[in-house]
Each structure stands twice: as structure tokens, then as C-alpha cells.
Amino acid sequence: MIKVEHLSKSFGQNEVLSDISIDIEKGEVVSVIGPSGSGKSTFLRCINLLEKPTDGVITVAGQDLTAKKTNVTKARETIGMVFQHFYLFPHLTVLENLTYAPIKVKKLTKQDAQEKGRELLKRVGLSDKEDAYPNSLSGGQKQRVAIARALAMEPELMLFDEPTSALDPEMVKEVLDVMKDLAHSGMTMLVVTHEMGFAREVADRVLFLDQGLLVEQGEPEAFFSAPKTERAKAFLDKIL
Amino acid sequence: MNLDFSQIVPYIPFMIEGIWVTLQFVIVAIIIGFIIGTVLALFKIGSIKPLRMFADAYTSMFRGTPLILQLMIIYLATPQLFAYDISPFLSAVLAFGLNSSAYVSEIIRAGILAVDKGQTEAAVALGVPYREMMIDIILPQALKNILPALMNEFITLTKESAIVSTIGYLDLMRRAQVVGANIYLNFEPLLFVGLIYWGLIMVLSLLGKWLERRLSVGD
Numbered sequence: 083m084i085k086v087e088h089l090s091k092s093f094g095q096n097e098v099l100s101d102i103s104i105d106i107e108k109g110e111v112v113s114v115i116g117p118s119g120s121g122k123s124t125f126l127r128c129i130n131l132l133e134k135p136t137d138g139v140i141t142v143a144g145q146d147l148t149a150k151k152t153n154v155t156k157a158r159e160t161i162g163m164v165f166q167h168f169y170l171f172p173h174l175t176v177l178e179n180l181t182y183a184p185i186k187v188k189k190l191t192k193q194d195a196q197e198k199g200r201e202l203l204k205r206v207g208l209s210d211k212e213d214a215y216p217n218s219l220s221g222g223q224k225q226r227v228a229i230a231r232a233l234a235m236e237p238e239l240m241l242f243d244e245p246t247s248a249l250d251p252e253m254v255k256e257v258l259d260v261m262k263d264l265a266h267s268g269m270t271m272l273v274v275t276h277e278m279g280f281a282r283e284v285a286d287r288v289l290f291l292d293q294g295l296l297v298e299q300g301e302p303e304a305f306f307s308a309p310k311t312e313r314a315k316a317f318l319d320k321i322l
Numbered sequence: 323m324n325l326d327f328s329q330i331v332p333y334i335p336f337m338i339e340g341i342w343v344t345l346q347f348v349i350v351a352i353i354i355g356f357i358i359g360t361v362l363a364l365f366k367i368g369s370i371k372p373l374r375m376f377a378d379a380y381t382s383m384f385r386g387t388p389l390i391l392q393l394m395i396i397y398l399a400t401p402q403l404f405a406y407d408i409s410p411f412l413s414a415v416l417a418f419g420l421n422s423s424a425y426v427s428e429i430i431r432a433g434i435l436a437v438d439k440g441q442t443e444a445a446v447a448l449g450v451p452y453r454e455m456m457i458d459i460i461l462p463q464a465l466k467n468i469l470p471a472l473m474n475e476f477i478t479l480t481k482e483s484a485i486v487s488t489i490g491y492l493d494l495m496r497r498a499q500v501v502g503a504n505i506y507l508n509f510e511p512l513l514f515v516g517l518i519y520w521g522l523i524m525v526l527s528l529l530g531k532w533l534e535r536r537l538s539v540g541d
Contacts, residue, residue, distance in 0.1 A: 132443055159449035169444035173462050173539070183448040186458070217541055235448060 083108040083239060083270045084129060089138035091124055091294075098124045099294045102138075108238075111271045113281035113302070116291035117317055122274045125291060126241050129272065130161040143238050159187060162232030166244040168224040170216035176203065176227050177212040180234045188235065195234070202230040206260050222253030226260050233264075240264065242273040278322065282306055290314045330510045333501040337515055340494035341522070347414045347491075348483050352476055354419030359426025364456070366431045377427065384424035390485050393417040397489045410491035414483075422479050429471045433464035466537040473530035477523055484519075494518060 084106040091099040098121045106112055114122045127133040129140060131147055131154050140147045147157055171179050180199035184190040190198070203209050206226040216224055225245055232240060242261065246254045258280050265271055265284050275281060281288055281302055288305045290298040290313075298305065298314045306322075309315045330337075365377035384392065397413035400406055437460050445455040465472075487496035494515045501511040 130447055132447065155446075155449055155451055157449075158447060161447070163444075163447035165440060165444065167440055169438070169440035171441065171444070171459055172541075173466070173537075182458070183445075183450055186454050187449045187451075215539065215541075232448070 083110070083143060084272070085139075085141040086129070087139040089125070089128060089140065090136050091121070091128055091133060092136045097294055099128070102296045104289070104296065104299070106270065106272065108270055109268045110287065111265045111285050112273065112287045112289060113285040114272065114274045114289045114291060115276070115278070115281060120291040121294040122291045123243055126243050126272060126274050129241055130158050130163055132163075159235055160238045162235060162237035162240040164225070164228050164232055164240065164242045164245050166247050168216075168221075168228045168248075170224055170227055170231070172216050175212065176208065176214050176216065176219070179216065179227060179231050183231070184234050199230075199234055202233050205263075206230045207256075220253060221249045222256045225249065225257045229257075229260055229264070239270045239272070242271065242275070244274050244276065246275070246277055278306070290317070292317070325509065326507060327510050329505045329507055330501060330514060333504070333511065334514070337494065337497045337501060337511065337518070340492065340497040340515065341518060343491075344483055344493040345522070347411055347418070347486070347493075348480050350415045351418035351422060352479060354415065355422030355426050355479070358419065358423035360430055360461075362423060362427035363430035363434060366427065367434055381424045381427060384421050389417065389421050389482060390488065392421055393485065393489060410486065410489050413489060414486040414491055418479060418483065422475065425475050426472065429468050429475060430464065433468035434460060436467055437463045469530065469534050469537065473526065477526055480522060480526060481519060
């Protein structure tokens with residue numbers, strides 16, 4: 083589903099990612115963890131080209147996104163993204179947030195888009211909020227709407243950039259529950275997170291990044307109980 | 323003191339007519355200024371360098387010279403340069419529209435830059451093309467933030483419109499002068515149109531407040 087080959091990214095002189103290669107299968111749930119500044123968010127943002135890679139090839143669903151002739155805007159339709167700070171459209175209602183892109187980009191009729199939107203709101207448990215504006219929602223509710231908004235485009239792949247980091251502790255669970263449900267439904271997911279519980283419980287694989295390098299990867303159980311590298315060990319010692 | 327307001331009574335319909343004459347070109351100028359201003363703002367934040375330079379030079383020129391000079395150049399120099407006998411109305415609309423667009427472009431540019439960058443990223447991540455993103459997502463949020471500044475610009479334009487009286491356009495101001503010359507009393511007609519200007523600005527302010535309330539849904 084995702085094939086990353088020799089990905090590097092620099093901001094000026096500062097190399098944030100160096101030579102990362104990885105394959106992710108369809109339906110796989112992969113957690114990306116690492117200390118702050120390790121480049122994990124940049125790595126995620128390179129996958130849908132929100133950041134332009136300095137070097138390397140990124141192939142998503144068989145399409146080379148880094149090729150010059152690729153229509154990146156079109157390709158992004160198949161890649162859903164959820165941000166730490168939600169970024170819902172504040173001037174649109176919850177339902178309009180969900181139907182905007184399907185109507186404008188996928189050319190769905192308003193009726194079809196609304197039907198689909200309501201279905202998704204039901205799925206994330208927010209059916210009663212369709213006419214509310216984002217600013218009247220709690221953080222957890224906003225993030226669930228953001229997930230539904232991304233799903234409304236029927237992506238083949240979902241990227242999550244620290245989806246629970248901006249939430250009050252008591253709202254983390256409701257968002258993680260939605261993500262778990264999504265993982266069980268067979269969605270391919272790439273999740274940058276500080277929620278080690280989620281990484282351990284739900285992920286099929288954990289990637290550990292440090293200083294722009296993919297230092298270690300493996301199954302969560304093995305990684306958390308017996309990390310192979312010193313750096314991963316030091317990181318886990320600090321947070322667990 | 324010899325005040326005699328009864329003297330202006332026969333001229334009231336004549337002066338009232340000036341409201342429409344003034345509004346006519348002010349409205350057209352505001353619309354032109356807003357459209358050109360939006361385009362210039364998009365040039366300024368865009369990535370195409372020649373367009374950016376053009377927009378910057380344009381703003382610098384129209385903000386850097388007196389409006390009355392621009393009006394005179396358009397009205398007096400156009401016949402000389404292009405052998406075209408330009409009407410006072412067209413001169414006024416052009417001068418005010420072009421001048422206003424320079425200010426409006428700066429206001430809109432600031433408004434766009436003040437919208438959270440995450441909004442752009444969210445739209446981009448959903449595969450929304452640039453044009454739709456600007457029209458549906460970014461500009462509506464920018465407009466809400468800049469509405470007070472924009473209203474201010476429209477109010478200034480409405481008031482400054484009085485300088486078209488210098489090219490013989492029969493607006494409110496000019497009519498007051500004509501009446502003054504006819505009845506040899508200046509204070510009364512000037513006060514009368516002064517009140518009308520004030521009333522117009524009041525209506526404009528209320529309109530702005532109403533718009534602001536309407537746009538603040540979701541807050």
C-alpha cells in the first residue's frame with residue numbers, strides 16, 4: 083500500500099529525515115513513535131506530500147507521488163489525514179465539514195454526500211451534532227468529526243498526526259476507541275502517537291524514529307518488552 | 323449672524339438627488355476596488371514572482387500619490403493621451419476603484435495570512451484544489467476577520483468621494499456649492515449635505531455590524 087524508498091528531507095541545512103525505506107501492507111496498522119524532534123511528524127507529512135521530500139520515492143496504492151507528472155492533488159483524495167489540532171472548517175457545520183470535499187472534489191450529489199456524512203457521524207457517535215459548529219464541540223468531539231471528515235473521502239489509507247496530543251486526558255479514550263474500530267475494519271493506518279497503549283494494543287508494527295533515522299521496527303510486543311537498540315531502550319525507559 | 327434655512331427649501335430636491343449620484347459611483351467604485359483588490363491580494367501571496375512584483379508596485383503607486391492627483395490625471399490627461407473624451411462618472415469610478423483596490427488588497431492579504439495555516443493543510447489533505455480552497459475555505463474566514471477594516475475603507479471612500487466635485491461631477495458636495503452660489507448663503511446647504519453624508523455613513527456602519535453578526539456564526 084505504501085512504499086517508501088530512501089526518503090530524505092531537509093529544511094535548509096537541517097536534515098530532518100535521512101534515508102528511510104519502508105513497506106506497509108494493505109490493512110496494516112503502523113505506529114510511529116520517537117522523541118520529539120525525531121522527524122516522525124515530518125515523515126508522516128511526506129507521505130501525502132504536505133512536505134516535499136528532498137530525496138527518495140514514495141509510492142501509495144501503486145502511484146509514484148514523487149514523480150513529476152503525478153497529479154498530487156488528485157492522489158491526495160485516497161489519503162486521509164487527521165491532525166493534532168483538528169483543523170475543522172470553523173465556518174461550516176459538522177455535516178458540511180463532512181460533505182464539502184466529497185461534493186467539491188468527488189462530485190457527489192449533495193444528497194448522497196449528506197447520507198454518507200450522517201452514516202459516518204453515527205459511526206463516530208455524533209449523530210446529534212450534525213448542525214453544530216465546530217467551536218461548540220469538545221476536543222474529543224472535534225477530533226472524531228475530523229476522522230469522519232477524512233473517512234468521507236473514502237480513503238484507502240489514513241494518516242494520524244498525534245491525534246490525541248491536544249486533548250484533555252478524559253477525551254483521549256473516545257478518540258482512541260474510534261481509531262481502534264477503524265483499525266479492526268481493515269483500514270490501513272499510519273499513526274504518529276505518544277499513546278504507547280494504543281501502539282501496543284492495536285498496532286501491527288511499531289516504527290521507532292530518532293534524529294531522522296528509522297532506528298528500529300518490529301512487532302509491538304517484542305519492541306516494548308525487549309527493544310533491540312540502545313536508543314529505543316533509553317526512550318522507553320524514560321516514558322514507561 | 324444671518325441664518326436662513328428657508329432659503330434652501332426650494333433646492334432640497336436638487337440636493338437630495340445628489341445622494342443617488344454620489345452613491346452610484348461610490349457603489350461601482352467599491353465593487354471594482356474589492357474585485358481588483360482581491361485579485362491583487364492573491365497575487366501578493368502567490369508564488370508567481372512577476373505577479374507579486376506587479377501587485378506590490380501597483381499598491382506602492384496608488385498609495386503613494388494623492389487621490390485627487392490620480393483623479394485629475396484620469397480626467398484631464400486621458401483626452402490628451404488617448405484622444406478619448408472621458409466622462410466625469412467614468413473618471414471618478416476608475417480613480418476611486420483603482421485607488422481603493424490598493425488599500426483593499428493589503429487588508430485582504432493580511433486577512434488571508436491570519437487564517438490558520440492548518441486550514442490550508444486540511445483542505446489540501448482532502449484533495450481540494452487551490453481555487454476551491456481559496457473561495458470556499460480561506461477567503462470566507464479571512465473576510466470575517468477583516469470586515470471591520472474593510473468597512474473602514476468603504477466609509478473613507480464614501481466620504482472622500484466629495485473630491486469628485488472638483489471635476490464638475492454633480493455629486494452631493496458639488497450640489498451644495500451650486501446652491502450656495504445661487505442663494506449667496508453657504509452654511510445652510512453645506513450643513514444640509516453634511517448631515518446627508520453622516521446619515522449615509524451611519525447606514526454603512528449599521529450594514530457592517532449586521533454583516534459581522536451574520537458572519538460570526540460558528541463562534
